[in-house]
Each structure stands twice: as structure tokens, then as C-alpha cells.
Amino acid sequence: MNEMDVDVLIAGGGVAGSAAAAALSPLGLKILIVEPKASHGRRLAGELIHPPGIDGLKQLGLLDENSGIGSEIRGFSLFPYDPDQEHKESVTLPYSEVEGLTHGGMAIEHQSLKEHLLEKVKTFPGVEVWMGGRVTRIEKTDDGQDYCTIVTSETGSTRVSARLIIGADGPMSQVRKMTGIPHETHRYSGMLGVEVDDTHLPTPGYGNIFLNPLGISYAYSVSQGRARVMFEILRGDDSKESIREHLKFFPAPFRDDIEAAMAEDKPLAAANYRIVPQSNVKANIALLGDARGCCHPLTASGITTAVKDALSLRDALVAANFDFHAALRKYAIAAGRVQLTRRTLSEELREAFLxxxxxxxxxxxxxxxxxxxxxxxxxxxxxxxxxxxxxxxxxxxxxxxxxxxxxxxxxxxxxxxxxxxxxxxxxxxxxxxxxxxxxxxxxxxxxxxxxxx
Ligand SMILES: Cc1cc2nc3c(=O)[nH]c(=O)nc-3n(C[C@H](O)[C@H](O)[C@H](O)COP(=O)(O)OP(=O)(O)OC[C@H]3O[C@@H](n4cnc5c(N)ncnc54)[C@H](O)[C@@H]3O)c2cc1C
Structure with a gap:
């Protein structure tokens, strides 16, 4: 087996992995990102990014005015459920009312976002990206204290020893599983979505959220002239029937646009999970982003918290003077608190709405x-x-x-x-x-x- 030494091995080149590499690169560390998929495929995932997430991406040097992707989001427009009325007035929650926020958020088509971040972080000092590689095994090091990883690619297997291993490999994290960190999983529902023309978006410039007992649907611009529409499909419901019911709550011109898009394109799919790992660190391993736990996407905060995780980890390393174990204990507390509030909020809102x-x-x-x-x-x-x-x-x-x-x-x-x-x-x-x-x-x-x- 080939052998390789780095300071930081990152499993996963999604938002969390790219943000972590961008955060740790200025610390002078040698970083290897391992990402199995040459192209990210077509699945629904996060696109709305709150202002703190945008600030974080800008601070990390991953996004700037010239990035040329996405669409500005000025807040949220929520359409309450009323069985007696098909279309109700929405309530608008604008970011401009929030003290401490000086600008809006953004929505960026998910694959474009991932590709943009990974392309950008590749150019950072000390960062190498290994496409087509996958972490397939995690082993104890000779001292029995820490772990190292086995990365498998077309060219064979390599034992990668690292002072820090970052599991940024998504909700079904193999790193978490191979490390033996137990977790609770609950599958809430499925999600189906398409891209449509955004001309008739009910509240342009906002994340439109439609509430009804069949689930929650979302609509927002993701780029110049294009909007994402997503429908939640509850367990046991027939998806076609459910979408037909969801559409009743959309105003007519936009509903027609969606029906036309669905007739042309097969919708993208995803599942909505709550995953709560017992811990987000173990020995020299830290879990970031969805690997550290995820919740219902109702709060649209997965990307923002993944970026925050990366910043927390960097700050913890600096505060602990590069004592990796002490830094991971600090990181565990900071990331765990943000996640607890986000998860509790999403659970309470989901319960109230559904x-x-x-x-x-x-x-x-x-x-x-x-x-x-x-x-x-x-x-x-x-x-x-x-x-x-x-x-x-x-x-x-x-x-x-x-x-x-x-x-x-x-x-x-x-x-x-x-x-x-x-x-x-x-x-x-x-x-x-x-x-x-x-x-x-x-x-x-x-x-x-x-x-x-
Ligand atoms: C339907 C839906 C809508 C959502 N909407 C929003 C939203 O509007 N706003 C928001 O902020 N969040 C939203 N989220 C959540 C958001 O998508 C996630 O929080 C975010 O994408 C997590 O990023 P990540 O990098 O942690 O994981 P991922 O994006 O899942 O990336 C993990 C990466 O790890 C790689 N990988 C997997 N296994 C291995 C391995 N063994 N070795 C190496 N690499 C591996 C994968 O190929 C992948 O590229 C939504 C989620 C869903 C499902």
C-alpha cells in the first residue's frame, strides 16, 4: 500500500469540506481533500444561504462580487395555510429588519455552488484535491490513540496519516460510521423539485415558503431568470397526487409555469432527515457539516452552519495553539451548541406547521x-x-x-x-x-x- 502524510485529511469536497480547507489553508497546513465524485450528480440539496453564511464564504475567500453565481435573497415570505382560502397573503421576514445584518443572503444552484467552491479552494496554498478517491477505511495508528485513513481510488489504496481527519462526507457519513460514533436517524419525508422561469415568483427576491398539511413547499430564484421550486412529500403519500395538492396553494401564473416545467423535466429528488450523532469529535477526527448532524431543511441553515463549523474549527486550532486534541474539544462545544439550537428550532417549527x-x-x-x-x-x-x-x-x-x-x-x-x-x-x-x-x-x-x- 502507498503511504502519504498530510496535516489534514478532509473526506468530502462539498460545502463543508471546501470551507474547512479554505479556513485551514492560511494556517500553513498541508491539506488533502478526497472527493469520490468527479461530477456531483443531480440531487436536490441546499441552495439558500443566510447572510452569516455569505459573510463566512466571503471571509474565507470562496465567494466575491465577481463570482457571478446565484441570486440575492432579501428574506423570507411565508404563506400560511388556510383551508378556507386557496391563496393567502404572505408574511414577510426581511433581513433588513435584523440588527447586525448589513446585507441579504443568496440562493445558488447547489451543483454550481459545490463546483465553484471546490474549484476555488484548489487554488489555495497547501490544498490538494484528490478527485475520484474515497475514504474506505479508518484504522487506529500505531500508538493506539489516533486514527489514519485508507483512501481508495482507481490507482489502488493509500494509507493517509494526518494529524487531523475531517469527516465532511455528508449526512450518511462513512467516516462517522467507521469511527464508531453512534447516531439517531429519523427520515421525515421526501422532496421533489424542478427549475422554472422566475417571472411569476409570488414574492420576487425572497425565499417563498408555502405551508400546508401535506408538507412545506419552497420557491426562490437561484440565478438570473430561474427559480427552484421544491415540494415536500410526506411518507406514504403518492408524489403525483401530493404535488397536485401542493400546487393548489400557488398563484395561477406561477402554477402554470411549474406544471409546464414538470411536464418537460424529470424532477430532482432528495430525502429529509434528522440525524443526531452522539458526538462530533473523536480522537483526531472532527465531523463537519451534515456529517456532524442534520435536520429538516425548513430553516435553510445547513450551508450556513457548515461554513460556521469551518470557522469554529480554525478558531479553536488557533486558540489551542495547534494542540489538535484540545482544539477538537473546543470545536465540539461551539459546533454542538449551534447545531442544538438549529435542530430544536426546525423541530418546533415543523411540528407547528405540520x-x-x-x-x-x-x-x-x-x-x-x-x-x-x-x-x-x-x-x-x-x-x-x-x-x-x-x-x-x-x-x-x-x-x-x-x-x-x-x-x-x-x-x-x-x-x-x-x-x-x-x-x-x-x-x-x-x-x-x-x-x-x-x-x-x-x-x-x-x-x-x-x-x-
Ligand atoms: C432537499 C434539501 C433542501 C435543502 N435546502 C437547504 C437550504 O436551502 N439551505 C441550506 O443551507 N441547507 C439546505 N439543505 C441542507 C444542505 O444541503 C446541507 O446542509 C449541505 O449541503 C451539507 O453540506 P456537506 O458538505 O456537509 O455535505 P454534502 O453536500 O453531502 O457533501 C458531502 C461530500 O462527501 C463526499 N463523500 C461521501 N462519502 C465519502 C467518502 N467515503 N470519502 C470521501 N468523500 C465522501 C460526497 O461525494 C459529497 O461530495 C437542504 C437539504 C436538502 C436535502
Missing amino acids: SHTNEAKLLNECIFSYWNNNPKGRAHSLALLSTLDSSILSMGAQFVLVVMQAFRLLPSQIRQGKLGSWSLSMLKLAFKSLSIPQTAVRHWLREQHAMAK
Whole structure:
């Protein structure tokens, strides 16, 4: 077997892998990215990037004004579900209302984004990209403390020894599996999507989100004149039937454009998972991006957090003066906290938007009442969604403020004879609001336990 020594081996040349290489290159490290796929294939994946993600990519030197890809996103436009009305007014959450954000986000067609980042990072000092290679084995090093990787390509196998191994190999991470880090997996649903002309996009310049009990659909411009449309297909639902129902909530001219595009092109597909690994580091291995865990794409924060992971890892290495093990402990805490808030937020929102329980319906109404009546509330929500604010306690406080909207809704609930159901739902939501600080405490105790080990 061939032998090779590098400072950092990165499994995966997606957003997380490229961002990690760009973050570590200025530290003077020798970095090898191993990416199995010469072309990334055609699957649906993340395209909306929040302003902190765009800032991170710019800071890393991976994106600039001349990159010539993507489309600006000024915020989100959410269309609530109302069974009595096919098309409802949307609520707009603009980034411009959020203190601390000076510009918008972007949407970039996923394959173009990945290819752009990998092409760019190839030119960084110390970075080599090995296309067509795959990490196929992880072994203990001779000292029994750390790990090294076996990379297999057409030319055979190479044992690559590295001071740091980065698993940036996506949600089904083989690095995570081969290292023996256990994880919980839950498959929520499937997703189907096409690209269409963006002329009739309901709220141009925004991420359009349509809520209905069949799942969540999304529409946003990804480049000059083109928009992505995606439909969530719940487990057990027939996809054609489900898309037909989803389309009822789209305004007519845009719906016609989508139907025409679907008649011409086979839709792209993906699955929506929640994956929660027990840890995001082990010995000299760090998991970044979706390998470190993923959640429902409702918050559109996978790319932004992958970029944040890369920046956290770089900062941890510098702060720990290149003591790799100490740096990984710091990274584990920083990345774990961002992920906890993002995951909890996506779970709570998904429950409120899709669950059929009375308390979920009340929470859904409370969320829209909060956004309609409170500009500061809108700004706080978008700060959390965009990961500008990644504190779980902040999220807990926002949850309480949202639930308080139920009192504003009380007179109409009484008029509709729903006082009994309102009271029971409020009791359940009050308990739920306690569960968020409890989650924070449990997470903090786990962090202390991990540090003590
Ligand atoms: C339908 C859908 C919509 C989404 N929408 C959004 C959105 O709007 N905004 C957002 O921010 N996020 C969104 N996400 C999430 C986002 O796509 C991910 O968070 C992001 O792409 C993760 O990037 P990554 O680099 O961690 O993983 P990936 O993009 O999965 O890259 C992993 C790479 O590792 C490689 N690899 C695999 N196995 C090995 C191996 N053994 N050795 C070496 N390399 C390997 C793969 O070839 C791949 O290139 C969405 C996800 C889905 C499914």
C-alpha cells in the first residue's frame, strides 16, 4: 500500500469540506481533500444561504462580487395555510429588519455552488484535491490513540496519516460510521423539485415558503431568470397526487409555469432527515457539516452552519495553539451548541406547521400573529433562523413570547366556542416552553461529562 502524510485529511469536497480547507489553508497546513465524485450528480440539496453564511464564504475567500453565481435573497415570505382560502397573503421576514445584518443572503444552484467552491479552494496554498478517491477505511495508528485513513481510488489504496481527519462526507457519513460514533436517524419525508422561469415568483427576491398539511413547499430564484421550486412529500403519500395538492396553494401564473416545467423535466429528488450523532469529535477526527448532524431543511441553515463549523474549527486550532486534541474539544462545544439550537428550532417549527394536534394549530396561529404584529419579533425569529443568534436560551425566550400571543387570539377562540380546547392547548404549550431550557441544561451536562472524559 502507498503511504502519504498530510496535516489534514478532509473526506468530502462539498460545502463543508471546501470551507474547512479554505479556513485551514492560511494556517500553513498541508491539506488533502478526497472527493469520490468527479461530477456531483443531480440531487436536490441546499441552495439558500443566510447572510452569516455569505459573510463566512466571503471571509474565507470562496465567494466575491465577481463570482457571478446565484441570486440575492432579501428574506423570507411565508404563506400560511388556510383551508378556507386557496391563496393567502404572505408574511414577510426581511433581513433588513435584523440588527447586525448589513446585507441579504443568496440562493445558488447547489451543483454550481459545490463546483465553484471546490474549484476555488484548489487554488489555495497547501490544498490538494484528490478527485475520484474515497475514504474506505479508518484504522487506529500505531500508538493506539489516533486514527489514519485508507483512501481508495482507481490507482489502488493509500494509507493517509494526518494529524487531523475531517469527516465532511455528508449526512450518511462513512467516516462517522467507521469511527464508531453512534447516531439517531429519523427520515421525515421526501422532496421533489424542478427549475422554472422566475417571472411569476409570488414574492420576487425572497425565499417563498408555502405551508400546508401535506408538507412545506419552497420557491426562490437561484440565478438570473430561474427559480427552484421544491415540494415536500410526506411518507406514504403518492408524489403525483401530493404535488397536485401542493400546487393548489400557488398563484395561477406561477402554477402554470411549474406544471409546464414538470411536464418537460424529470424532477430532482432528495430525502429529509434528522440525524443526531452522539458526538462530533473523536480522537483526531472532527465531523463537519451534515456529517456532524442534520435536520429538516425548513430553516435553510445547513450551508450556513457548515461554513460556521469551518470557522469554529480554525478558531479553536488557533486558540489551542495547534494542540489538535484540545482544539477538537473546543470545536465540539461551539459546533454542538449551534447545531442544538438549529435542530430544536426546525423541530418546533415543523411540528407547528405540520402537526394536526390542537396545540400545534394554536402555536401555528400564535407564530403568524407574532410575525404580523411585532416587527421586533420578526427580527428575532430571523436572527434565530439565520443562525446570527444561536443561543438555545434565546430560542426558549422567543418560544414563550410566541405562546403569549394566544391571549391576543383568545376573544376569537371564545367566539368560535373553542375555550376548552384553547385552555388545554395552552397548558401543553406551557409545558413545552419548559422543555427548551431543560434541553439546554441536559446538553450542558453532556458537554461537562464529555470534557471530564
Ligand atoms: C432537499 C434539501 C433542501 C435543502 N435546502 C437547504 C437550504 O436551502 N439551505 C441550506 O443551507 N441547507 C439546505 N439543505 C441542507 C444542505 O444541503 C446541507 O446542509 C449541505 O449541503 C451539507 O453540506 P456537506 O458538505 O456537509 O455535505 P454534502 O453536500 O453531502 O457533501 C458531502 C461530500 O462527501 C463526499 N463523500 C461521501 N462519502 C465519502 C467518502 N467515503 N470519502 C470521501 N468523500 C465522501 C460526497 O461525494 C459529497 O461530495 C437542504 C437539504 C436538502 C436535502
